[in-house]
Amino acid sequence: MKKRPDTVSAKQRLDQMLSKLKDHDFRITPQRLAVLKVLAASDGHPSVERIYESVRAQFPTTSLATIYKTVALLKQENEVLEISFPDGSNRYDGNKPFPHPHLICTRCKKIIDPDLSSLEDLAKEVTKETGFQITNHRLDFFGLCRECQ
């Protein structure tokens, strides 16, 4: 079984995203490029609002709608993972745009990615038990990080 590397460099991720968009005949605009850079570089699971601020630092006339549209495009192209919460605060992961577990501190809102060896086994267990054909999953743990305890 070949293992996909969990993380690549920001530069590599940016190139991956650019290739995907170019291959699918989407135009590379300065605003889009700025959004891609934020998502490729950041490991902090930024919100749309957070991306908006970063992009505006470089292109002050950028509209919030453009951020939403670009994120939606990346989501559609499977180049970003959307992590949504009940309180309506969506966060995005452009580094690892595939399902993976999250560990969320309910106090400082930090989100980290733990390594969980036994997760694949769970999916298999479910398939065997129910006959479902599983294509996707989401696993979040909530609690207090070491610093906030």
Next chain:
Amino acid sequence: MKKRPDTVSAKQRLDQMLSKLKDHDFRITPQRLAVLKVLAASDGHPSVERIYESVRAQFPTTSLATIYKTVALLKQENEVLEISFPDGSNRYDGNKPFPHPHLICTRCKKIIDPDLSSLEDLAKEVTKETGFQITNHRLDFFGLCRECQ
């Protein structure tokens, strides 16, 4: 290790909810009772809209706001589990108001509760690895049920 029974009868659940509300000095109104009954009885993870329809069948003047308020109260009292989705369609589980995995058919929107023996191990693995103090979790599998494949 004592195991909490996963499911109880609708009657039992209704009584549990009623006791909790009475003990905490909340009033039992006909509208609230109707909402409790829907949540205690249904195993289909109903939406607010769905609860609204059921309650209105019996009390046609009931307001949607009342459903929201009652559900929020039950959530606060840990008597209902909220399952929220990116598209804004929240669903509720009054039978098992504690974290448990869900298996969601992306086509017919059915939600079922699989038995997963190895889930507790995962939480322990995370705690050991990261030092997080885990209080809560959410695990959803998405895919196609046997009928929809």
Next chain:
DNA sequence: CCATAAACGATATCAATTATCAATAAAGAA
């Protein structure tokens, strides 16, 4: 049956997201 405060119902408000559309600009062709 009364008094009181909780809960109700109708509706206004809110916040996040999506839709609209005229103006702009990316990208390939000439």
Next chain:
DNA sequence: TTCTTTATTGATAATTGATATCGTTTATGG
């Protein structure tokens, strides 16, 4: 390089699920 086409942008309106407001109603204990 300039031209042409059409996707994309930016400003803003519309939408939607949920929450807040507030006068009226009613559950509950005395």
